[in-house]
Amino acid sequence: MTTVVPRTPEPHADGVDPAAAPIPDGLPVDLAPEIVEQLGRELDEIYDATIASLGADDERYIRRVIRAQRLLALGARVSMEAGALLRTGAKGSRRRTVGTTLLAAGTAGLGLAKVLENMEIGHNVMHGQWDWMRDPEINSTTWEWDNVCPSDQWKHGHNVVHHTWTNVMGRDRDIGYEIMRTSSEQSWNPVYLAQPAYSALLALLFEWGVGVHEVDFQKVAGTAEQRATQVELLKGFRQKAGRQIAKDYVLWPALAGPGAPAVLVANVGANLIRNVWSYAIIFCGHFPDGVHLFPPDVVENETRARWYVRQMLGSANIAGGPTFHLLSGNLSFQIEHHLFPDMPSNRYQEVAPRVEALCARYGLPYNQQRFSRQIGTTMRKIWRYALPGGQDTTTDGPAVRRAR
Secondary structure, three states: OOOOOOOOOOOOOOOOOHHHOOOOOOOOEOOOHHHHHHHHHHHHHHHHHHHHOOOHHHHHHHHHHHHHHHHHHHHHHHHHHHHHHHHOOOOOHHHHHHHHHHHHHHHHHHHHHHHHHHHHHHHHHHOOOOHHHOOOOOOOOOOOOOOOOOHHHHHHHHHHHHHHOOOEOOOOOOHHHHOOOOOOOOOOOHHHHHHHHHHHHHHHOHHHHHHOOOOOHHHHOOOHHHHHHHHHHHHHHHHHHHHHHHHHHHHHHHHOHHHHHHHHHHHHHHHHHHHHHHHHHHHHHHOOOOOOOEOHHHHOOOOHHHHHHHHHHOOOEEEOOHHHHHHOOOHHHHHHHHHOOOOOHHHHHHHHHHHHHHHHHHOOOOOEEEHHHHHHHHHHHHHHOOOOOOOOOOOOOOOEOOOO
16 A cells, blocks of 8 residues: 655546646635746755665664664663562662662653654654665564554555645544644534543543544444444454553563562553653644644645645644654654655755745745744643634744635
8 A cells, every 4th residue: 555645646537737727715825826836846856856865874874763762662671670570579778769760760761762663763664764775674564563553544544644635624634633623713612622631631642542543433323334444443453452452561561570560550651651742742743823724625636736835834843953853753844744754754854944945935934933832832722722713823924824
């Protein structure tokens, strides 16, 4: 199954030449069609030149990250096991203190390892970013990540649906993850009054929210064919979740013998670290001020260039240093990731200044702010849009207007 957005839009069945079609009103840009197409060609050039330059340095990068992540995970689990055993039946306060320290260090280390595996490795490998290496293990068709969401379901719901229909209402199920109202353009319902509470719960249980995201529970009660499809998705989720539960909450704790309860709690803590961090990074890339939603007609006769513009208006970056970018899976460059989802993540920092320069030249916004600002405006939205009404705020440049 192809899991990356095609480089060129498919021909439209109605025979209309997309390049000759006017920009739909739903796309909030005041650029002439030929200017948009020129922007698209310049972005294509950035992509093509970067892909053509991939080589040994890039391959060493991903192999080094994978090796470091696996060593970190193993060391963290050994620290957990040793700490739990030292704490069990410890008579001296020093032995208990050492055990507690090892257990805490193992929890933090495993949480960090899970962050690296999910963000910089799993997510990006499954986007096909490293398929060019032709390594049968580091490949989008074979990688299974440390998450309760089956990789095949993730690749469809995220790579295909979300990245193709980014922020298009009625098509992108990642808009508020179908449980939250994050814009005044979404109709209000009394159920949203509780969204600050279930947003916090989603942060704690984020991998589980991701795990069932591909399942459309409304269709479970639909036709027999719809129900069969959703049941099959739930079956895949149960199988994957079962393996994750067995690994983290049964097998590893069992190795600690009498220290099993402490190891189980430590594994819960590590998963919480991964969940909250993933939630924060992903929400900061999709929901802060300045990120646009689009009506369904925006994709009518949409060319590759107009798809590019929609990705730039529908995403946000987070400013930070090299360590922050690594731990975010380079999703701190969410704009570049949405423009080039199958480009190796270690190249986003390299192309970002060129994308920002293009945005400045064409009068388009380049939504990049510090983490505190992005998470702050995202949380403000979640609280504000729990109530009726509300007015979106934006950081748009002179060539952008809000679509109403």
